[in-house]
Amino acid sequence: MEILDSDRMTPRERFTAALTKQPMRGRIPTFELVFYLTMEAFGKVHPEHRVYRQWDQMTETERELTRTDIARIYVETAEKYEHDAIYITGTPPGEQERIRMVQRIREISGDRFFLTLPGDATYSIPHGDSMMDFSVWIMTETEKAKDKAQQMTDGMLARAESYKREGGLDGFCMCADYCFNTAPFFPPDIFAEVVTPYLKQLCTAYREMGFYSVKHTDGNIMPILDQIVDAGPDALHSIDPQAGVDIAEVKRLAGDKLCLCGNVNCGMLTTGTDEEVIESARYAIRHGSPGGGYVFCTSNCVFTGMRLERYDLMLDVWRREGRYPEPAGR
Numbered sequence: 001m002e003i004l005d006s007d008r009m010t011p012r013e014r015f016t017a018a019l020t021k022q023p024m025r026g027r028i029p030t031f032e033l034v035f036y037l038t039m040e041a042f043g044k045v046h047p048e049h050r051v052y053r054q055w056d057q058m059t060e061t062e063r064e065l066t067r068t069d070i071a072r073i074y075v076e077t078a079e080k081y082e083h084d085a086i087y088i089t090g091t092p093p094g095e096q097e098r099i100r101m102v103q104r105i106r107e108i109s110g111d112r113f114f115l116t117l118p119g120d121a122t123y124s125i126p127h128g129d130s131m132m133d134f135s136v137w138i139m140t141e142t143e144k145a146k147d148k149a150q151q152m153t154d155g156m157l158a159r160a161e162s163y164k165r166e167g168g169l170d171g172f173c174m175c176a177d178y179c180f181n182t183a184p185f186f187p188p189d190i191f192a193e194v195v196t197p198y199l200k201q202l203c204t205a206y207r208e209m210g211f212y213s214v215k216h217t218d219g220n221i222m223p224i225l226d227q228i229v230d231a232g233p234d235a236l237h238s239i240d241p242q243a244g245v246d247i248a249e250v251k252r253l254a255g256d257k258l259c260l261c262g263n264v265n266c267g268m269l270t271t272g273t274d275e276e277v278i279e280s281a282r283y284a285i286r287h288g289s290p291g292g293g294y295v296f297c298t299s300n301c302v303f304t305g306m307r308l309e310r311y312d313l314m315l316d317v318w319r320r321e322g323r324y325p326e327p328a329g330r
Contacts, residue, residue, distance in 0.1 A: 004023065021291075027322065034303070037078050042073065055093060070101065070104075073109050103166070115170050119171075119172025143237045172212075173214045173237070184212075213235070221240070234249070236261065237297070240300070261297055262293070269310045281314045284319055296322050
């Protein structure tokens with residue numbers, strides 16, 4: 001089997017090779033689900049934090065300038081922090097603007113980066129003020145809940161078809177959160193009814209359209225890990241150490257089935273010592289990288305309130321040590 005040299009690849013090629021679990025030597029790809037510290041890094045408000053109340057009354061010239069400014073923030077972030085993929089989460093309102101943003105980033109950066117959009121349509125943990133009513137509804141009106149899940153899935157796949165027609169997009173990050181730190185929100189048997197079939201439909205259809213899927217969820221995924229893996233995403237993101245999820249164990253159980261993305265401990269990045277951050281980064285590299293199919297990143301995202309120097313510290317470990325081990329037998 002050919003061993004790919006990731007050092008000779010573009011970021012997009014490197015990220016794609018990780019998602020497809022191709023054996024590689026050289027640099028491990030990296031990205032962040034979201035990098036919110038653009039104000040500190042560049043002096044620019046992150047696109048998700050912008051307000052677009054006057055979008056409809058802007059001239060088209062103003063809109064074009066705004067689109068380009070937003071696109072440049074995404075590209076500058078990827079270039080500065082050497083990300084291989086860009087997750088486009090903040091755009092002006094409307095599905096057409098998401099498509100335009102993909103195209104604008106492509107115009108600025110070419111085919112250099114792997115581009116993704118939000119693409120989940122499965123049930124996630126509800127907001128606290130609706131959690132009780134939602135839980136009762138799921139348990140007492142399960143067939144209606146499944147009908148609604150199918151409607152949400154069909155709607156998302158229709159949008160994916162429109163993205164396919166426009167071109168430029170590589171895949172989707174699927175960010176419905178399923179778990180608390182202690183356990184999944186849905187018991188595994190209920191999860192198997194109201195989530196797993198629809199997650200599988202999405203992953204299967206995305207693959208048939210030529211898209212890749214990265215499934216994100218925080219929390220203790222271990223009771224439903226087998227269902228998530230069997231649904232067929234190309235990658236699993238977070239692998240949350242704050243919930244006691246060990247990337248070494250997930251690699252042992254599922255590393256031959258999908259790519260793993262993670263899992264430098266965000267708790268350590270926030271309140272730990274420098275030594276704890278460095279060890280968490282090294283642990284993720286050491287246990288995630290063997291055999292390929294690994295992307296280095298935090299166990300969630302670079303969120304508002306995280307100190308930028310802690311992310312820099314984590315990334316410095318990756319720059320020095322973030323290389324796939326030489327495949328066995330070579």
